[in-house]
Structure formats: structure tokens, C-alpha cells
Amino acid sequence: MRVNISKKRIRAPFIQKVEELSGQNLMVCYQCGKCSAGCPAVEEMDILPNMIIRFAQLGLKEELLKSNAIWVCASCLTCNSRCPKGINIAEVIEAIRQILLRKREDHVKVEKLTDKEKGDVPPIALISNFRKFTS
Amino acid sequence: MKLSYFPGCTLKNHAKNFEDSAICALDKLGVEVQELHRWNCCGTVFSFATDDLIHHVAPIRNLIRVKEQESDRVMTLCAMCYNTLKRANERLKNDPESLERINDFMYKEEVKYEGDVSVFHLLEFLKEEIKFENLANKVVKPIKNLKVASYYGCLLVRPKEIGFDDMENPVILDNLMEALGADPIDFPYKTECCAAYQTVDKPQIVADRTYHILTSAQEQGAEVVVVSCPLCAFNLDTRQKETVKKYPDFKNIPILYFTQILAIALGCPEESLRLDLHYIDPKPILKEKQLI
Numbered sequence: 001m002r003v004n005i006s007k008k009r010i011r012a013p014f015i016q017k018v019e020e021l022s023g024q025n026l027m028v029c030y031q032c033g034k035c036s037a038g039c040p041a042v043e044e045m046d047i048l049p050n051m052i053i054r055f056a057q058l059g060l061k062e063e064l065l066k067s068n069a070i071w072v073c074a075s076c077l078t079c080n081s082r083c084p085k086g087i088n089i090a091e092v093i094e095a096i097r098q099i100l101l102r103k104r105e106d107h108v109k110v111e112k113l114t115d116k117e118k119g120d121v122p123p124i125a126l127i128s129n130f131r132k133f134t135s
Numbered sequence: 136m137k138l139s140y141f142p143g144c145t146l147k148n149h150a151k152n153f154e155d156s157a158i159c160a161l162d163k164l165g166v167e168v169q170e171l172h173r174w175n176c177c178g179t180v181f182s183f184a185t186d187d188l189i190h191h192v193a194p195i196r197n198l199i200r201v202k203e204q205e206s207d208r209v210m211t212l213c214a215m216c217y218n219t220l221k222r223a224n225e226r227l228k229n230d231p232e233s234l235e236r237i238n239d240f241m242y243k244e245e246v247k248y249e250g251d252v253s254v255f256h257l258l259e260f261l262k263e264e265i266k267f268e269n270l271a272n273k274v275v276k277p278i279k280n281l282k283v284a285s286y287y288g289c290l291l292v293r294p295k296e297i298g299f300d301d302m303e304n305p306v307i308l309d310n311l312m313e314a315l316g317a318d319p320i321d322f323p324y325k326t327e328c329c330a331a332y333q334t335v336d337k338p339q340i341v342a343d344r345t346y347h348i349l350t351s352a353q354e355q356g357a358e359v360v361v362v363s364c365p366l367c368a369f370n371l372d373t374r375q376k377e378t379v380k381k382y383p384d385f386k387n388i389p390i391l392y393f394t395q396i397l398a399i400a401l402g403c404p405e406e407s408l409r410l411d412l413h414y415i416d417p418k419p420i421l422k423e424k425q426l427i
Binding site: 108133 | 143145148186187336337340343
């Protein structure tokens with residue numbers, strides 16, 4: 001894919017917000033790919049964890065916000081535990097989710113879940129799902 | 136000995152087999168469990184966002200309940216509760232300014248939280264305080280000829296700061312199973328995420344993971360899989376229904392809480408195992424091995 005890089009995009013408030021909410025310095029990533037190599041969810045992801053960091057470094061806001069990968073991540077922290085630079089990738093992904101959720105753009109629409117979907121699963125599943133995927 | 140205990144939401148319903156078996160086993164070890172009064176939901180997940188203090192109120196409020204019980208530590212069974220309570224506690228212990236603000240949020244509480252409660256998991260207690268070698272001496276019904284794969288999942292071992300075993304190769308459950316007389320089975324998917332809460336809106340992902348995790352354990356010869364998380368238990372047990380539909384070659388395997396194996400070994404009555412709460416019935420294999 002063709003990517004246009006500009007100082008303006010890299011220093012955009014969106015990226016600053018991602019760094020602030022995640023508490024991570026995105027620029028230390030050197031793209032070794034260990035996060036994606038260990039991630040159990042890559043099969044379902046459109047962009048991989050290392051690409052999420054790269055896109056964030058380059059300020060590709062729209063690509064990150066519309067990705068399905070941020071919703072497939074279950075914060076299992078395998079990426080964090082294997083990053084040789086000590087970046088908490090799961091926290092970066094959380095920050096991107098939070099930016100959407102804080103605009104009330106819920107990923108899971110609670111009112112659309114059927115009684116069966118809600119009734120079949122234990123409370124721990126519902127609460128954690130809503131905590132992660134709704135505002 | 137008395138231990139303050141935080142059960143969490145699911146131990147009172149879907150995972151009653153986890154709670155009942157743990158309480159019976161601890162009783163056999165001379166430990167009395169004191170459930171916190173007025174406990175509330177731990178929040179189930181630790182809040183990652185740096186500015187999100189409000190979601191740490193729920194776990195910290197439970198630690199006030201521990202202080203009210205005149206205790207300075209609290210035990211959990213559920214891996215998610217363990218992770219959330221412990222992480223929130225560590226986060227605020229190391230950040231006095233945020234802790235002050237959290238206390239301000241809870242201005243109606245009579246007791247102030249000062250980072251003076253520790254959170255631990257039953258597995259740590261068994262290893263560090265009871266000690267596995269002593270536990271082995273208390274076994275009245277050895278778990279003979281049962282091949283047990285221990286599934287750790289994510290939250291007991293990650294992140295490193297709060298995990299109580301090696302992140303890549305945890306062995307605490309295997310060592311416990313061995314002490315009880317079982318044959319521990321190692322398998323490469325023991326710390327692979329089961330997809331957790333994706334089970335609500337993306338159950339097919341859970342079916343895929345369940346297939347890979349359980350098939351891997353079975354290839355190594357496992358006859359049962361033990362877990363310490365009610366969400367892992369649900370995904371690996373109940374979602375076998377979806378797994379079998381998607382993967383016709385998949386063979387069902389019973390999922391047990393490690394406390395159920397412990398309770399059997401220590402001579403607890405079958406009622407305390409609540410074997411009726413499983414989707415894949417563990418009774419046939421347990422009967423075959425003369426464990427029930």
C-alpha cells in the first residue's frame with residue numbers, strides 16, 4: 001500500500017493522544033515483529049500488532065480507527081511480554097479503542113445482543129466484554 | 136488458619152464447582168475461608184488507559200472490605216479477579232497521588248485505603264505456605280493414572296510484575312498435579328489465550344482457539360485439562376459445542392478446575408465437586424479412574 005508521510009500527520013494530536021493514553025513511546029519500536037509472531041489473534045486481524053505500532057508512528061489515524069484488529073485483540077499481553085523494547089503494545093491498542101469508545105462508538109451494541117447470547121455466557125464474560133467494547 | 140476470600144461474580148453461579156471444591160479442599164487443610172462482606176465486582180479487567188482512575192475504584196473498594204475484616208491480605212480463586220485486584224493494587228501503591236484521588240472518590244468509606252493489603256491466588260498459597268510436599272502427605276486418594284494437562288491462560292502469568300510463575304513456561308499447576316499423584320502433561324498451547332470475552336460477540340474465534348488448545352493437549356495424551364479461570368473454563372468447556380460443529384475431527388475432553396482435582400485427592404465428598412455444572416461430563420473418566 002502507498003503511504004504518504006508528513007510531519008503534520010506524525011505530530012497530529014491523535015498520535016499524541018495514543019501515546020498519552022497508553023503511556024508508551026511509539027518511536028522506540030524498530031519493527032522486529034515479535035509481537036505479531038506471538039499474537040494468537042493474527043489470523044483474524046486485518047493489520048498485525050507490529051503494523052499497528054508502525055501506522056501509529058506514521059500517523060495513519062484513519063487506518064487504525066477503522067481496523068478490525070483493535071477489536072480482535074483480547075489483551076492477552078503475549079505481545080507485551082515478548083517486546084524486546086519493552087513497549088506495551090496491548091496498551092497502545094487499548095488507547096485506540098478508547099479514542100473510539102470515548103466518542104460513544106461502541107463496538108458491541110448491547111441492545112442488539114439476543115437474550116440467548118447474553119444468557120448462555122457467564123457474568124464474567126459479559127462484564128469483561130462490555131468493559132472492553134462499550135463506553 | 137483463617138483467610139479473607141474474594142469470590143467474584145462467576146464463582147457464585149457458573150463456577151460454583153470452583154468455589155465449593157476450593158472451600159472443601161482448604162477445610163481439609165485446616166484453613167477456614169472468610170468471604171468478604173459486601174464485596175463488589177472487581178471490574179473483571181484491569182484498566183489500561185493511564186487516565187482511567189475511576190475503574191480502579193471497584194477493585195480498591197474490595198481491599199477496604201479486607202481491612203474492615205481486620206486482615207491485611209485477600210485470596211482469590213478466579214484468575215481474572217486475581218489479575219485485576221492485584222494490578223490495581225500495585226498501580227496505586229506506586230502512585231500515592233492517584234491513590235489519594237481514589238480515596239477521595241470513596242469519601243463515604245469509613246476506612247481509607249493506604250496500599251496496605253496484599254492480593255494473592257490460592258495456587259501461591261498452596262505452593263508457598265502449605266507447600267506441595269506437605270500437600271502430597273495429606274492426599275488420601277491419589278490421582279492415579281490420570282493424564283492432566285494444565286492450562287494457564289493469560290492472567291496468572293502476565294504481566295510479569297504480578298505473575299507468580301514463568302511467563303513462557305509456567306509449571307506451578309503441573310507441580311501441584313504431580314504432588315496429588317496425577318501425571319502432568321506438558322503442551323505448547325498452555326499459555327495461549329482462549330480469546331476470553333470475545334466469546335460474547337465472536338464465539339467462532341473462541342471455537343478456533345478451543346480447537347487448537349485442546350487438540351494440542353490431546354496430542355500429548357491429556358485425558359482432562361485443568362484451569363483456574365472461569366472464563367477459560369467456559370470457553371474451553373461449553374464452546375466445545377461450537378468447536379465440534381466447525382471441526383468434525385475434534386474430540387471432546389473434560390475441563391476441570393484444579394481445585395476439583397485437589398478436592399478429590401484430599402477426600403472431599405462428590406457433592407463439593409458440583410460435577411453437574413460441566414458441559415462435557417467429567418464423570419465417566421473420573422469413574423474409570425476410580426476417583427469418584
